[in-house]
Amino acid sequence: MLEIRNLNKSFGRFSIKNINLKVASKDYFILLGPSGAGKSLLLEIIAGLTKADTGTITLNGADITGKAIDKRKTGLIFQHPAIFPHLSVKDNIMFPMVGSSREARKLKSDLLAEQMGISHLLDSRTAKLSGGELQRVALARVLASEPLILLLDEPLSAVDTSMKTGLRGLLRNLNMNGLPILHVTHDYEEAIALSTSMAVIENGEIIQRGTPEEIFNKPASSFAAAFSGEHNFFKVHIKDHIIHPEGIDNIRIFGPEEIQDGKAHVMIRSRNIIISNEKPDLSTMNNFQGIVQSINPLREGFEVIIDCGVSIFARITRESVERLSLHPGKSVWACFKASSVEIIR
Template structure:
């Protein structure tokens, strides 16, 4: 299947005094997987619902494949949608759930198509089971198969993994990306999970107060955030005092390149924990305050005077970084944003 282009132009949507969408523009290329990321209330789900036809915009335009869909009802937009709640029919088997939408569209060989979709999402062996006989991850796979079975022009995923446990969430996240790549459907994925968005999307749009703060590749979102909000929202950042010197900022004795010009010489720099190097040193000005085991990578919190600095270190180094250990802190010369 070849994907279609999606264009949201100047969308506005208000709820009372709240601007859920504030002149939102978003372009999605044919076959592209775009994730909208942001805190609760930023407008990401409203944008998806307006695209789906489940919500009316106060103004603006929705184009799909160059066709104006703004005034069309949801059932005429040819879109597949997977919700956070699986929304399966409890009295139908997995196979019947997937073939239901095909039956409504008068598709011949709908059972064969449903079986093909269950195979695609990896649960064909559970075709005769009812929803209550399936795990949460299996139910969500059925919901995904149902959405894909109708061969939609656009696939919409609204927090589809948030109700699952961590391990299943990662597995299904990777499966969704594999399937989307294989099928080629243009996809809009809404999530509040930063890792999720960065792992699966071709581009990530970070939203705030109904607007896009930045729309870019996962690497660019993380490494070169366009605004302080993006820098702080996508990944943990230390807020460290710095002094601007030309096009650099001096932080903890290290000069770091700036992502954007500074408006004053005294600033607060946003430094990623992975850019902080911690080394045991009896003459160091820092002291290890706490350590947190997080698997292969762990977190170390250090006090430098009254300043707290968080670093990420390989877990096999924790033994040498016990609380109270004097340490020296150095920063990698990575570009930083200013708060």
């Protein structure tokens, strides 16, 4: 198990602050965060490439905070793998096997190449390999060092879509065979396909932990909400049971009957937004007139963005777009029930 306690690091104007994280021995742990949030810096500290200012890192009970890179038993793979271009695939894989006989190194490299599906490339130079093939070589080379945990920094972002499914399967199998993985990404499908546990990092701080279902169903930040495809996420203050989005004076939202006053976030799922050409005579309570800004195709239906003083996102069917004759610039009503307002504290 990897355990990080009270980790802090200042890096110019940026810092990661009071990081506390546990990756259990069976975890495929996904760390989510926007660019510049501190994800890569945290992996570099765990791997020993960068030294923390304060805090401790333990791996399987051993304190590795001050250990040299080659003594940590961590395997780090970057978005663009650092493969030696002058060596063959076989020699790249054998590189970490210092101290073993040539025969033992060859046997191990053959087994790892077979596991990674690159046996046919063993005698090839790496310069002409695809992004997916390079990542398989990088995985084989890291596994040759027998790490206790795998650290992955956006490993699939530079890989062709056609290659991603196979690599995800490889990573999932490694984890199921007992190798814990800490993987940073901003790819929604990647996170859903692989993770058993998650955390969200923003501005150098862990702001939420939980299962994928917990984080996507009750996000604690606009990034996590948008990551799951929800954009109607607002920081608000609640007074006398009325919800007021911060910085927007002319919008008042009615929520569930029993809500406490104070600061909070609210989320209204885009599937719960009703679009109407006329002000509806419905029990929606929240009815806002606005202008259609854009209509964007989705895998299923369309996302309609309406400027009501604040942007409201709705997901509707093609039939609804046609029936309402929607187009950018058209005046419509965006409506939702009070019961659709989710309060997140």
